[in-house]
Each structure stands twice: as C-alpha cells, then as structure tokens.
Amino acid sequence: MAVTDIKAFAHLSEADVTALGEELDAIRREIEQSRGERDAAYIKKAITIQRSLAAGGRITLFASAFPPAWVAGTTMLGLAKIIENMELGHNVIHGQWDWMNDPEIHSSTWEWDTTCPSEQWKHSHNFVHHKYTNVVGRDDDVGYGILRVTRDQKWHPIYLGQPVYNAMLALFFQYAVALHDLNIGEIRRGKKDKRTTLRQLKQIGRKVGRQLGKDYVLFPLLTGPQFVSTLTANAAANLMRNLWSYTVIFCGHFPDGAEKFTVEQFENETPHEWYLRQMLGSANFKAGPLMAFMSGNLCYQIEHHLFPDLPSNRYAEMSVRIRALCEKYELPYTTGTLAHQYFQTLRTIWKLTLPNRFLTATSDAAPETASERGGSVQEIRGLRMPERLAS
Amino acid sequence: MVQDIEPGSGALAPPPPKRVPVRGRLSSTAASLRARLAAPATETLPVAMRPTGGAEAEPPRQAGAGLLRGVASRLTTPLLPDDYLHLLNPLWSARELRGKVVEVIPETATAATLVIQPGWGWSPDYRAGQYIGIGIQLEGRWHWRSYSLTSVPTQEDGTISITVKAMPEGFLSRHLVDGLPPGTVVRLNAPQGDFFLPDPPPDKILFLTAGSGLTPVMGMLRMLQRRQxxxxxxxxxxxxxxxxxxxxxxxxxxxxxxxxxxxxxxxxDSMGMLGLDQLSGVCADWPERETWACGPPALLDAAEQMWKRNHLTGRLHVERFSVQLDGAGGEGGTVTFGSSGRTAEVDGATTLLEAGEAAGLQLPFGCRMGICQSCVVPLVAGSVRDLRSGAVHVEGDRIQTCISAAAGDCVLGV
Known part of the structure; x- marks a missing residue:
C-alpha cells in the first residue's frame, strides 16, 4: 500500500509541513523576482545552439553516403532533437519562459519536434502528471498504462511481458508519448467520449504525418541518390532521442525511493503537503552542466516537480537549497548516478513481472514503494532517525 | 462614440482578428497607457464601415512566395523557416514582425525620433497618422507600447519612424528616448487606426494638437508635403x-x-492655455474645416463638446493617447482564466487583461482602450464591471478584458 498519511510517513508535524512549505514558497518568490536578462540570454542561446545543430546536421547529411558525414550529421541531428525535446520543448510548454512575454518562446505557441501534439501534452503532462504526481490510479505516468512499476498496481498475466514492453517503449518512446493523452485504458473501458478521441486521433495523425514526412520522405528525397543513407541517419537520430529521453524520464519517478501515494492521501492534501509529495515522489540523478543541459535539467527532477514553471537554468542553484532543506527536515533527497538510477528502474520493472506473492518485500517497505505502515521514511530509506523521534 | 457591449449584444462584437497582436504588461496607472484610440468622433458611421483592427494592414499574399514558404515549412516543421533565418539576420522573419533601430534622432530635451528598418512581412501601405505597436526587451521581458508613425508610407529607404516623448512616470518611454542604441532589434505590430486623411484630402483642414499629439499630424503634413x-x-x-x-x-x-x-x-508658458472659446480668434473659419485633433484628454473632451454643440460632430476626428478609466471601480476578486486554469487575485481597479498578463498568460488584445474588440472573450461565470462606464456585465456576455475589472469572482473563457 502506498503512502496514505504523508505527515506520518515523513515524521513531520503539521507545523513542520507548514514551515517547510513556507520556505519553499520563499524560494519560488526569490527566483520569480530575480528572473531577468541573464535568463533570457540563456534560453536564447539554447535555442540558437539547438537550431544550429539541427541545420548543421541536415546539411551534413547531404553527404550521408560518406560514412563520416553520416556519423557527424546523425549525431548533430540527434543532439538537436534531444535539446529541442528536453531543454526547449518540455520546459517552454511548462510555461517556464512565459514571464518573458515573448510570443515565440511561450507555452501557448510552442510546438515541439516530436509526434505528440503540444496541446495534448499540456493536458497529460502539465496537468495530470504534475498535479497527481505518483498517485496510483490518478497519475497515468505511473507505468504509462502498460508497465507495473510498483507493487501497488494489481498484477495481471499480461505483465509477464513487461521487459519486452519496456524495450519497445524505449525504442518508440515518441509514439508512446503521442498516444499517452488518448488514455487507452479509459477508451477500452468505454469511459471516454468518442468525439474527443476522434479529434485527438486526427490531431496526432496530422502531426505524425508531418514528422514522418520530414524525416523519412522529404529530406531523403532532397539528398537524391543518397535517399537510403539519409533515411537511416534520420531514423538513427530519432532513435538516439527516443532512448535518451526515455532514460531521463524513467529515472524521474521509478528509481528506488521515489514514493507512490494513494488517492486518499491526494484527497486530503493541503498545498504544503503537495510540495512534500513532489519531494518524496521524485528522484534526481547526478549530472555535470553538459549532462544537465542535455537532460533539460531533469536531472533536477525534484526541483522541477516543486517548481515546474520556474526557468530550468535555475534548478541547479535551487538544488543546493532544496538539499539543505531536506537535511534540515531529515527527509531523503533521492539521487545517484544515471547508471545507478536506471539500474534500479530496470530492476523494478523486471522484478514486477511477477505477482507480489513471489516477491519478498511488502508494498509497505519495498524499494520502489513504501508507506507509513512499514515505518517512517527515515527508517525505510536508512536515514538518520530524527532526534525528536528517537527520544 | 464607442459602442458598449450590452448583455445579449455579443453579436456586435467581431471575433478577434486572426493575427492578434500580443503585447506586454503596461505600467499600472491607466494614465501612462500609451495605447492610442483612433476613433472617428461620429455616431453615424455604420458599424460595418469600421476598420477591423489591423486587418487592412495584412500584407497581400504573393502566390509564389507563399508556395515556397509552404514547401520550406514542411522541411522545418514544427517550426517555420523564419525560425532559423532570423538567427542569421534578425529581420528575416515574418512570423513576428521585427525591426531594427537604425537611428535615434533627438527632437527636444525629452523626445526622440526612432528610425526603424522593418523586417520581412512588413507591409508599407499604411496611412499617415496611423499608429504601430512596438515591443522592446528590457531585463528579459518584452514590453509593448503604441506610437503614431511620423514617417510617410512612400519613404524610399523603406524605413519607418516614430517620435517618442519620455513621460515622467513612463519607464519604457524614457528608455526609448535615452537608452536605445542603433542596431537594437524591436518587435512591431501592423499599423492600425483610422486617424488618417481621406484620399484626396479635404480642401480645408484644421489640425488641433498639443504636446506629443502633434506626432500623427506630422505624418499627415509630411505626406501632404511629399505629394505636393x-x-x-x-x-x-x-x-x-x-x-x-x-x-x-x-x-x-x-x-x-x-x-x-x-x-x-x-x-x-508665456501665452497661457488656449481655451477653445478663443479658437475663432486663431482660426475664424474652423466650422468650415474638417478637423483632426490629438492631445491630452481635456483638450479632446472640450473639442468634442464644442463640435457637438455646433452640430459638427461628423467633421471632428479625434485620436486619444490614453484612456480615462474613471467609471465606478469593480470590487475585485479571483479571476480564473478558463483554459489554462490559472487564477489571479485582483483588485477592482486592475483590468482583466493586465491581471492575465501579470499571471503570465498571453491574452488577445488590440487597442487596450476598449474600442477595437480584439480582446473580447466570453464571461463564463461571475460578473465584471466596465471601468469606463461602471456598467456591470454578467455571465454569458462577451466582455472586453482591457477595460473590465472583476466585480467579485469570475471565470473567463480564454
């Protein structure tokens, strides 16, 4: 059973949770007030780098039959797609740059270089995932409707195939994201309005058509006799982006220590407890400046979940303060190397192909999920016991 | 003069134009609004004849260029070719009108003329006396203001110019006058407004101006001069x-x-203010002249009254720089912006448009003074107050966000 009483689980009193919430509010205000020239210059530079890489990659691939050009062009194009999706698209659509009032860098106008239409992403991600984060049964990102990533999800024989689904998801990640907001589960249960489904399908179809047309028809045709090598280069660039974004995103909420929550917890939640749920439900990974940039600063997943609409270039400085707050309130700050975090994610996915009766840990004290019934977060996650509790 | 939207009369309000200009937050006092009103001071002009903000300024589509753009945008999807080209030259984009400041000419101690080279997508067929929106980036944020064009449409080098007077409380106008180095890239909005001379111009004209109200008239005079x-x-x-x-x-x-x-x-300073009762002294035949007036509200209000008293309303054309939001205040409340779900706590004096922009939303807008209907949105729930008239609009009405404030909690359908 996931967390139902977050205060008990975190061993914090009502007053502690309020004090923590107020400290987080203060960080938000400070960042909001200090947004300015420096931040605007950052995003402008990121856009310039991304578009230069994209143009450079496309141009280089006019010599795609020449293997070194194929490698260079593919790499540039793949990097451009990664930056576009992670640092630009995801963050701009979150409204992180709306404060600039620039119509060209605004959540209401940005369309990203992937098959998922921005409008649907805003619903499935900005709204559903960020509001209901890790609430089992509400947040569709818990397993994306096809994976069992916590033993709070009921087992079904279909999950025996989940190592395969997981691999498919990694390979075709952009299509999974595109179909995400359709909510196939609801369609299957007949809960979803047919007209909405049709409208969404049309929107996805149009976008997929344009994306496929660009990468697999138009650019290959333009390179004439090198049609096939350009096509494989574009496919490889898309694959590169898929694998990377899949890895980064799976390391946000599936490594050990990213807690899951029940609907009851969500329904009785105060705004300050919402903060606490974001902190306990997300996991960072260690990254230097370059890797942080390539991950769209989602190596700071905890900070991103606390402040999804603050500029991504400020997450690094926020992380120092959030980490200090975690120490002060004796809360875990889940992080590790990317390889370590992904290993844990993969281990959970493989393990949970089996029903709970074959697993040793209970859902109250398992690596991927725990609850106040299994003890405090400090006990379960092996943190120092708060002094006030030890006595 | 300005048709108010009464409950149930939503059909009168035209839908926002396809390409709605987007402008930034203005400073809080209504008096510092530099948006302009170009309203023919006449109740007789049929609604259908009113220009629909900016639509006439849309550039004519050239079939060849349009086709090429269409093909190229298939390659750059989901972006436009412009999104790449403007990185090479900031003026190579028609996605958002841009311009480059080529010269800043001091006019008086507190005023300067900005000469701007517009980029792609700019249509040179504006009318002398119209105004443009100009956006500049300051500390990362884009801010928008409107200024009358003082240039003539046929200028050979294709530049346009505006003349800006630094306002004591206007941080942006001060920045434009003192701090804009040549080479600065600005954003532009298409020319708008119907404060311009008919073609051919009338035989007898009176221009009645004060302060920076001279600027649109200067455009007209330069045009008359150029055409001899x-x-x-x-x-x-x-x-x-x-x-x-x-x-x-x-x-x-x-x-x-x-x-x-x-x-x-x-x-x-030396002669005292010109009371309009003294107008006959400086221009005896004023009733025979078609008149264009631009200046502070007091002057324009007085002119409108005088022309009305003399049954000459149709012969007076007025351009206002600022709107007087002196109707009864709203009561304030929580405004919810429907589609985004964002909310803002506002007082009864802040317009819904300002409140939305302060919350980081891009709302449709045009004149920001309650005349062009570009900002009209449905009021889904609650009530709002028209700050000019004090009239209350209720659920189901379509309201203008630029001159309305919350009268209690309300939900807007944007």
Missing part, C-alpha cells in the same frame, strides 16, 4: 515653450514653402 498637395491647412499646436515644440524647424520650413499652410503655436 498641401490643402488649405491651419495647424493650431500647443506646447509649453518654443523648445518643446516638436519638429519646429521643419514645420516653419514647410509653412514657408506652402502659403496654404498656416501655423499657430500656442506657447502655454
């Missing part, structure tokens, strides 16, 4: 002193060249 079709024109202009008269040397040179142009400078 100066009619019988009287310019009655008020300014504190000679040093404060914009374009003074040029005006005097123009008057020397054109015997049909007569200037009256009312230097208010």
């Amino acid at each position: 079709s100066m009619s019988d024109v009287v310019l009655v202009h008020s300014a504190p002193s000679e040093q404060d008269v914009l374009f003074r040397r040029e005006l005097h040179a123009m008057a020397e060249q054109n015997p049909s142009l007569r200037l009256h400078e009312q230097l208010t």
Whole structure:
C-alpha cells in the first residue's frame, strides 16, 4: 500500500509541513523576482545552439553516403532533437519562459519536434502528471498504462511481458508519448467520449504525418541518390532521442525511493503537503552542466516537480537549497548516478513481472514503494532517525 | 462614440482578428497607457464601415512566395523557416514582425525620433497618422507600447519612424528616448487606426494638437508635403515653450514653402492655455474645416463638446493617447482564466487583461482602450464591471478584458 498519511510517513508535524512549505514558497518568490536578462540570454542561446545543430546536421547529411558525414550529421541531428525535446520543448510548454512575454518562446505557441501534439501534452503532462504526481490510479505516468512499476498496481498475466514492453517503449518512446493523452485504458473501458478521441486521433495523425514526412520522405528525397543513407541517419537520430529521453524520464519517478501515494492521501492534501509529495515522489540523478543541459535539467527532477514553471537554468542553484532543506527536515533527497538510477528502474520493472506473492518485500517497505505502515521514511530509506523521534 | 457591449449584444462584437497582436504588461496607472484610440468622433458611421483592427494592414499574399514558404515549412516543421533565418539576420522573419533601430534622432530635451528598418512581412501601405505597436526587451521581458508613425508610407529607404516623448512616470518611454542604441532589434505590430486623411484630402483642414499629439499630424503634413498637395491647412499646436515644440524647424520650413499652410503655436508658458472659446480668434473659419485633433484628454473632451454643440460632430476626428478609466471601480476578486486554469487575485481597479498578463498568460488584445474588440472573450461565470462606464456585465456576455475589472469572482473563457 502506498503512502496514505504523508505527515506520518515523513515524521513531520503539521507545523513542520507548514514551515517547510513556507520556505519553499520563499524560494519560488526569490527566483520569480530575480528572473531577468541573464535568463533570457540563456534560453536564447539554447535555442540558437539547438537550431544550429539541427541545420548543421541536415546539411551534413547531404553527404550521408560518406560514412563520416553520416556519423557527424546523425549525431548533430540527434543532439538537436534531444535539446529541442528536453531543454526547449518540455520546459517552454511548462510555461517556464512565459514571464518573458515573448510570443515565440511561450507555452501557448510552442510546438515541439516530436509526434505528440503540444496541446495534448499540456493536458497529460502539465496537468495530470504534475498535479497527481505518483498517485496510483490518478497519475497515468505511473507505468504509462502498460508497465507495473510498483507493487501497488494489481498484477495481471499480461505483465509477464513487461521487459519486452519496456524495450519497445524505449525504442518508440515518441509514439508512446503521442498516444499517452488518448488514455487507452479509459477508451477500452468505454469511459471516454468518442468525439474527443476522434479529434485527438486526427490531431496526432496530422502531426505524425508531418514528422514522418520530414524525416523519412522529404529530406531523403532532397539528398537524391543518397535517399537510403539519409533515411537511416534520420531514423538513427530519432532513435538516439527516443532512448535518451526515455532514460531521463524513467529515472524521474521509478528509481528506488521515489514514493507512490494513494488517492486518499491526494484527497486530503493541503498545498504544503503537495510540495512534500513532489519531494518524496521524485528522484534526481547526478549530472555535470553538459549532462544537465542535455537532460533539460531533469536531472533536477525534484526541483522541477516543486517548481515546474520556474526557468530550468535555475534548478541547479535551487538544488543546493532544496538539499539543505531536506537535511534540515531529515527527509531523503533521492539521487545517484544515471547508471545507478536506471539500474534500479530496470530492476523494478523486471522484478514486477511477477505477482507480489513471489516477491519478498511488502508494498509497505519495498524499494520502489513504501508507506507509513512499514515505518517512517527515515527508517525505510536508512536515514538518520530524527532526534525528536528517537527520544 | 464607442459602442458598449450590452448583455445579449455579443453579436456586435467581431471575433478577434486572426493575427492578434500580443503585447506586454503596461505600467499600472491607466494614465501612462500609451495605447492610442483612433476613433472617428461620429455616431453615424455604420458599424460595418469600421476598420477591423489591423486587418487592412495584412500584407497581400504573393502566390509564389507563399508556395515556397509552404514547401520550406514542411522541411522545418514544427517550426517555420523564419525560425532559423532570423538567427542569421534578425529581420528575416515574418512570423513576428521585427525591426531594427537604425537611428535615434533627438527632437527636444525629452523626445526622440526612432528610425526603424522593418523586417520581412512588413507591409508599407499604411496611412499617415496611423499608429504601430512596438515591443522592446528590457531585463528579459518584452514590453509593448503604441506610437503614431511620423514617417510617410512612400519613404524610399523603406524605413519607418516614430517620435517618442519620455513621460515622467513612463519607464519604457524614457528608455526609448535615452537608452536605445542603433542596431537594437524591436518587435512591431501592423499599423492600425483610422486617424488618417481621406484620399484626396479635404480642401480645408484644421489640425488641433498639443504636446506629443502633434506626432500623427506630422505624418499627415509630411505626406501632404511629399505629394505636393498641401490643402488649405491651419495647424493650431500647443506646447509649453518654443523648445518643446516638436519638429519646429521643419514645420516653419514647410509653412514657408506652402502659403496654404498656416501655423499657430500656442506657447502655454508665456501665452497661457488656449481655451477653445478663443479658437475663432486663431482660426475664424474652423466650422468650415474638417478637423483632426490629438492631445491630452481635456483638450479632446472640450473639442468634442464644442463640435457637438455646433452640430459638427461628423467633421471632428479625434485620436486619444490614453484612456480615462474613471467609471465606478469593480470590487475585485479571483479571476480564473478558463483554459489554462490559472487564477489571479485582483483588485477592482486592475483590468482583466493586465491581471492575465501579470499571471503570465498571453491574452488577445488590440487597442487596450476598449474600442477595437480584439480582446473580447466570453464571461463564463461571475460578473465584471466596465471601468469606463461602471456598467456591470454578467455571465454569458462577451466582455472586453482591457477595460473590465472583476466585480467579485469570475471565470473567463480564454
């Protein structure tokens, strides 16, 4: 059973949770007030780098039959797609740059270089995932409707195939994201309005058509006799982006220590407890400046979940303060190397192909999920016991 | 003068134009609004004849270029070719109109003319006297203001110019006058407004201006001069002193060249204000003249009353710089912006448009003074108050966000 009483689980009193919430509010205000020239210059530079890489990659691939050009062009194009999706698209659509009032860098106008239409992403991600984060049964990102990533999800024989689904998801990640907001589960249960489904399908179809047309028809045709090598280069660039974004995103909420929550917890939640749920439900990974940039600063997943609409270039400085707050309130700050975090994610996915009766840990004290019934977060996650509790 | 939207009359309000200009937050006091109103002071002009903000300024589509753009945008999807090209040259984008400041010419101690080279997508067929929106980036944020064009549409080098007067409380106008180095890239909005001369111009014209109200009229005068079709024109202009008269040397040179142009400078520091009852003294035949007036609200209000008293309303054309939001205040409340779900706590004096922009939303807008209906949105729930008239609009009405404030909690369908 996931967390139902977050205060008990975190061993914090009502007053502690309020004090923590107020400290987080203060960080938000400070960042909001200090947004300015420096931040605007950052995003402008990121856009310039991304578009230069994209143009450079496309141009280089006019010599795609020449293997070194194929490698260079593919790499540039793949990097451009990664930056576009992670640092630009995801963050701009979150409204992180709306404060600039620039119509060209605004959540209401940005369309990203992937098959998922921005409008649907805003619903499935900005709204559903960020509001209901890790609430089992509400947040569709818990397993994306096809994976069992916590033993709070009921087992079904279909999950025996989940190592395969997981691999498919990694390979075709952009299509999974595109179909995400359709909510196939609801369609299957007949809960979803047919007209909405049709409208969404049309929107996805149009976008997929344009994306496929660009990468697999138009650019290959333009390179004439090198049609096939350009096509494989574009496919490889898309694959590169898929694998990377899949890895980064799976390391946000599936490594050990990213807690899951029940609907009851969500329904009785105060705004300050919402903060606490974001902190306990997300996991960072260690990254230097370059890797942080390539991950769209989602190596700071905890900070991103606390402040999804603050500029991504400020997450690094926020992380120092959030980490200090975690120490002060004796809360875990889940992080590790990317390889370590992904290993844990993969281990959970493989393990949970089996029903709970074959697993040793209970859902109250398992690596991927725990609850106040299994003890405090400090006990379960092996943190120092708060002094006030030890006595 | 301005048709108010009454409950149930939503059909009168045209839908927002396809390409709605987006502008930033203005400073909080309504008086510092530099948006302009170009309203023909006439109740008789049929609604259908009113220009629909900016639509006439849309560039004509050239079939060849359009096709090429269409093909190229298949390659750059989901972006436009412009999104790449403007990185090479900031003016190579028609996605958002851009311009480059090529020269800043001081006019008086507190005013300067900005000469701007517009980029792609700019249509040069505007009318002298119209205004444009100009956006500049300051500390990362884009801020928008509107200024009258003082250039003439046929200018050979394709540049446009605006003349800006630094307002005491206007941080942006001050920045434009003092701090904009040549080469700065600005954003532009298409020319708008119907404060311009008919073609051909009337035989007898009176221009009644004060302060920076001279700017749109200067555009008209320059056009008449360039076309060598100066009619019988009287310019009655008020300014504190000679040093404060914009374009003074040029005006005097123009008057020397054109015997049909007569200037009256009312230097208010030494001569006092020009009461309109004294107008006959400086321009005896004013009732026979088609009149264009631009200046502070007091002057324009007085002119409107005087022309109305003399049953000449149709012959007076007025351009306002600022809107007087002096109707009864709303009560304030929580505004919810429907589609985004964002909310804002606002007082009864803040317009819904300002509140939305402060919350980081991009709402449709146009004139920001309640006349162009670009900002009209449905009021889904609650009620709002028209700050000009004090009239209350209720659920189901379509309201103008730029002149409405919350009267209790409300939900907007944007």
